[in-house]
Amino acid sequence: MTGHPHPISRQALLFLLVGAAQLLLDSAVFIGLTALGLPLVLGNILGRVAGASLGYWLNGRYTFARGGEPQLQRRHLWRFVVAWSALTVLSTALLVAVEAAAGLAGSWLAKPLVEALMAAIGFVVWRQWVYR
Structure with missing residues (x-):
């Protein structure tokens, strides 16, 4: 069977x-900001803002487009901000716990794993609620 x-x-x-x-x-x-001395919480929030800015546009424009139409209206942005904020709180809490147990370098190593978990949760939320 062929097709899309x-x-x-x-x-x-x-x-x-x-x-x-x-x-x-x-x-x-x-990693760059925390290596320069910025507190972990602020570094994580700024890192997630940078990633989210890129991801919101690309996912709205391409990943979750409907019939070739981007899903980037104001309601999508509002939903994105709400969901992203909740995931950022969870991400930050996990990284703070890792830092307390394993130090700053441990949080750098854990960051990709924590964000992979946030992405798995995010896919469901983005697909079912944000870009709907």
Whole structure:
């Protein structure tokens, strides 16, 4: 059977590609800023803002577009901010716990794993609520 891939398969693939770009940007900002002495909480928030800015646009424009139409209206942005804020609180709490147990370098190593977890939760939230 030929044809276009199933929409969720296409979305999952695009979400993974966008997510990889977000993860690189987010982690680079987080590690760079905390290495320069910025507190972990602020570094994580700024890293996630950088990644989210890229991801919101790419996912709204390509990953979750409907019939070629981007899903970047004001209601999508509001939902994105609400969901992103909740995931940022969770991400930050996890990294603070890792830092307390394993130090700053441990939080740098944990960052990609924490953000992979946030991405898994985020895919469901973005697909079912944010870009709906």
